[in-house]
Amino acid sequence: MKKIANILPECVACGYCMKICPLRAISVPKGIGAEIDESKCIGCGKCAKGCPAQVITIIERGRADVKAKAVV
Ligand code: SF4
Ligand code: SF4
Numbered sequence: 001m002k003k004i005a006n007i008l009p010e011c012v013a014c015g016y017c018m019k020i021c022p023l024r025a026i027s028v029p030k031g032i033g034a035e036i037d038e039s040k041c042i043g044c045g046k047c048a049k050g051c052p053a054q055v056i057t058i059i060e061r062g063r064a065d066v067k068a069k070a071v072v
Contacts, residue, residue, distance in 0.1 A: 001060045001061065001062075002042075002043060002060070002061045003042075003043025003045075003058050003059065003060060003061065004036065004038060004041050004043050004058070004059060004060075004061045005025070005026075005036050005041050005043060005045075005047055005048060005056050005057070005058055005059075006036070006056070006057050006058070006059045007033065007034045007035070007036060007055060007056050008055040008056070008057070009033070009055075010053060010055045011033040011034050011053065011055045012053050012055075013028050013031045013032060013033050013034065014052060014053070015028045015034075016050060016051065016052060017034055017047035017050060017051055017056060018034065020046055020047060020050050021041075021046065021047050022044065022046065023040045023041060023042060023044075024040065025037045025040035025041040025042075026041075026047060034056075038061075043058050043061075045058050
C-alpha cells in the first residue's frame with residue numbers, strides 16, 4: 001500500500017516541512033497550514049520526522065482522513 005503524509009489541524013504553519021520535502025509536495029498557503037500535493041508526495045516521512053510541532057503522520061493512501069484538513 002502506498003503511503004502519504006497527513007497533516008493534522010494543529011499545524012502552526014511554520015513552513016519547515018515545505019523547505020525539507022525533497023519532492024516539493026508541501027505548500028503552506030497564506031500561513032493557514034500546510035497542505036500536501038497528493039500527486040507528488042511519496043510518503044518518505046522526512047517531513048514527519050522534521051516537523052517541530054509533530055503534527056504530520058504517514059498514512060496509507062485512500063484513507064478517509066487524508067482529506068480531514070481540506071481547506072475551502
Ligand atoms: S513543519 Fe509541521 S508545523 Fe510546520 S508547517 Fe509543516 S506541518 Fe505545519
Ligand atoms: S512524506 Fe516525503 S514526499 Fe511526502 S510531503 Fe513529506 S517529505 Fe514530502
